[in-house]
Amino acid sequence: MPEKKDVRILAYESSCDETSTAVVKNGREIESLVVATQIKSHQRFGGVVPEVASRHHIEVITQITKEALAEAGTNWADLDAIAVTYGPGLVGALLIGVSAAKAASMATGLPLIGVDHIMGHIMAAQLTDEITYPALALQVSGGHTELVLMHDPLNFEIIGDTRDDAAGEAYDKIGRVLGVNYPAGKTIDAWAQEGHDTFHFPRAMLQEDNYDFSFSGLKSAFINTAHHADQIHEQLNKKDLAASFQAAVIDVLAEKTVRALKQYEPKTFILGGGVAANLGLRTRLSQEINKLAQQPKVIMPPLKLCGDNAAMIGAAAYNLFEAGQFADLTLNANPSLELPYAASMLN
Template sequence: MVKRNLILAFESSCDETSVAVIEDGHRVLSNIVATQIASHQRFGGVVPEVASRHHIEQITKCTKEALEQAGVSYQDLTAVAVTYGPGLVGSLLIGVTAAKTIAWAHQLPLVPVNHMAGHLYAARFVSDFTYPMLGLLVSGGHTELVYMKEEHDYQIIGETRDDAAGEAYDKVGRVMGINYPAGKTVDQWAAKGHDTFNFPRAMEKEDNFDFSFSGLKSAFINTVHNADQRGEVLDKYDLAASFQQSVVDVLVAKTIWALDEFPVKQLILAGGVAANQGLRKQLSAGLQAKHPEVQLLQAPLKYCGDNAAMIGAAGYVNYLHGDRADGSLNAVPGLSFAHLKEEN
């Protein structure tokens, strides 16, 4: 009988408490997510202290439900995987503590996982990976291009210098009166509007793969405030379309350029903003036009946001590569992949 590799995975980096059981790195037996959106909406964003308290309340319930839904017990498990960064330190600590406790109590290997690697491996539920590959990670806290020469090797070739794309969505959404999180609504409004405001495409032509969305955010806010002072009502759909088009144009242009410089076999689109339909369509069209030889893997919509299934998928790979932690494992809120070193 072939042994089942079962990973119990924990994700608590921000405002989602999630526990999952993953078999052999690609089969989701359970993926429990306790969301906190309703608790944070009145604040217009995530409040770290509130998030931590919710994690404490939900982590045990989610673990019990994940095991029951998967139909397994602690004795069936191969290892325990957990996000230890990046993220909110208080939130991370809840997941890390739960994972360490279970691993110690049941004598199971403890596998540390980078949250951003988890986002990349959400695409593993679509297809096997073929290396080398490139990942476009777009979320509320991160916007970066990651080159993967081989499995378990992540190198940043470009990243945002200020606001992440998802963060910009939430900030302009707040100006437009959209409840947190704003990304989905802005995307829906954008589909009904036109790019009439022609907002700036920051760093689109610069000789690097980095991003910047702070200037776009400021231009958007100034446009709205100036109109308010004049008593002018701007079309919300055109505003959303113009903002989104600026974001998407830069993301796609930089990604296509990166593919020119780094020949790969697959491109992963992952992270919370990867659920954006405008981005998905334009990236797919750009790939077909410029690099039809590259396979586009888009993380399934239900795994674009923070979830433990993706941590289990990445954790399985880490487990195979011998990544282990002990009781000293701590939260690392500023955890990052290494940057690509230029070869002489």
């Protein structure tokens, strides 16, 4: 039997404040990964400014294309497809990757693959270990907080979602109150390790019989506590505040995840998204899963694959490539692209 030919995909990601290219082999092996981050720029404003982000993306797009090919020791003729995140994200930012990938597809004749950013985040797991299906993913980032049931590499459905703020968004907002610049997650996580949950903030929707999340109440409780202390000139312990906030976030994420693991008994559990870099969350989920009678394989991608990067897009694109799901040159950015919702959520 002839050996299956390797599939090499050049992938683009530009949905928010990172411009990234990667060459990924067979959806599993990273041959190159280039990430140009704009954090320093947006720190001037305390958060991502969409127009500024778009301007930075176009500055680096041709250079990082060449770098990804050079770092992989490959050239256009060795590639099999070009993939790009087309949503969800900031429309102006997405359009740089989409325009670049389409132009590259036209100039090289290589097929084009449009990838859902969230599917990409989850597929960072495929770069780490083999996923056995069905799988369950907890996808937590600055824009999303979702529990996703994966029947196979292509068919995903959302079984739980945030009703308001994403978890990462809540971190950035309370970070501002604590004087921590965006992105605040890393610092809050580090402070939380040293503090104690003394404030007992509310755990929203913990008792409800669904897999949805809500973080705006927690955020408000946090802000009220901080403002009240300000007014009466009381100094609160920042580390305890951070620990209390993080404990409330993690309690809800862990509890709902464990409940879903018990109900669906997936073969693999995946933690994805930028907040997946949170040590407190990683530790707690591992502990909870260890207690389960039916233990899934756990894949938590390394930190550099948790944030936005093109390698994860290349991984997801490979599955689409194998299924023959290609895009054409009318591909457009779709800022509000969503994975399908499970039937249970459509009421």
